[in-house]
Ligand SMILES: [Zn+2]
């Protein structure tokens with residue numbers, strides 16, 4: 001068995017142990033569900049009114065869990081009839097609801113350990129012996145609606161971290177502590193990058209500092225796609241119901257769309273850019289292919305506010321989206337071309353470690369088998385050509401086509417799924433948006449549409465960057481590249497002169513001319529802006545027309561005095577090469 005699979009079984013089994021401990025310590029607590037998740041598990045409980053559980057209860061629950069684990073309790077599976085299940089769980093309303101939803105033919109199984117009974121499909125460990133009593137830790141409490149439905153009762157979710165070995169837990173906790181220091185929400189505030197308003201969930205207010213980084217990223221992406229043969233387009237933010245009906249979104253995606261009305265007609269704010277891209281595509285000839293249409297489209301999705309997270313998961317965001325319309329024969333070379341572009345972009349942002357997941361044909365799909373086989377082969381060939389290894393996720397593709405997903409690792413070893421390319425045989429078809437082209441045979445055909453994004457969304461990717469660099473951005477991304485600080489007011493004029501020279505050379509520089517003393521200015525710039533270069537100007541510098549550069553401490557570079565032009569050349573070289581450092 002795969003290590004990962006085994007670990008998920010340990011985690012889920014440990015969830016049963018936690019549920020047992022909780023019910024013992026808080027009699028009358030009702031149990032809902034307790035799946036394994038990344039790094040651990042959770043269990044949802046409905047506590048009786050008299051029990052207000054807090055973090056202070058964690059040690060007692062953990063202690064009871066350790067007692068259960070050390071008793072080497074065996075997990076016993078039993079298959080029972082629906083009638084038996086209904087009577088066994090008569091005091092557990094959530095389990096009853098689950099039992100009643102099971103199809104008649106479903107085998108119902110229970111698992112019992114140490115006298116605790118749970119309704120579960122399994123699998124589990126054979127005995128609690130297989131759970132290491134020092135490798136789990138209760139993490140936190142959260143509210144979670146039963147079945148994620150805000151109309152249903154709010155349950156208490158208890159999260160726990162769980163690993164095979166104590167050292168793995170220790171390493172994970174160290175990583176979490178480091179991640180907390182780097183939390184983009186915390187740094188976003190400290191560095192004055194953006195703010196979020198609880199009255200307007202998931203919509204970002206970008207401040208000048210954050211927006212500067214954002215536009216640097218956007219300018220960069222714009223340049224990269226243009227160089228790679230894309231044309232940029234832009235489609236309306238609000239489009240009519242009729243279009244969304246044809247695209248299929250009205251039927252399948254409506255609950256995530258903000259809908260509005262004007263002159264007795266319904267419109268939706270676009271949640272994605274694909275239908276707009278096809279609207280631009282009228283009848284074409286095969287000679288126009290491949291047609292690569294990039295759009296930095298601002299999308300809005302009505303996501304439940306409880307699922308939002310800082311700028312990583314929001315309602316309003318901009319994708320670095322593009323749609324490639326091509327013939328079936330061109331899919332392979334287009335995907336290969338995309339993989340190369342993606343690798344270059346990730347490299348420039350400092351990510352060289354990638355994982356590719358390849359999702360193949362699901363049971364429920366449109367299009368014939370031959371077309372699927374061809375598309376899947378095109379995707380896998382493209383990975384080989386770009387030197388990317390992939391992991392297959394059988395049957396995980398969208399119903400309209402196979403896809404590749406690209407995950408990168410940040411400096412804490414966390415995995416982030418960002419890029420994706422997806423072949424689509426459905427949207428351009430006659431049943432949907434009916435895009436056609438005239439082939440070499442003079443006949444009408446439907447093109448293949450490739451949906452693809454590299455960063456995913458600028459917002460989320462910037463969140464990842466903030467955490468990856470802990471706010472200390474490489475020169476090319478820093479919102480303030482140079483802070484110009486005169487030693488006293490006497491050198492203010494020279495400071496202005498230097499700042500103007502840098503600004504004229506497209507270096508983002510600010511002069512700090514206030515009456516505060518120099519040390520205070522340096523401290524503020526270092527802490528709040530994490531500026532790569534602080535230029536100190538005094539008598540000598542003014543006389544020699546030089547700047548004394550203090551490099552950001554983490555770079556380990558020694559202070560250096562340079563001619564103004566020499567410094568400009570130095571910075572421009574770092575910027576132009578997208579150097580990951582300063
Ligand atoms: Zn179970």
Ligand SMILES: [Zn+2]
Nearest residue numbers: 273274323451
């Ligand atoms: Zn799309």
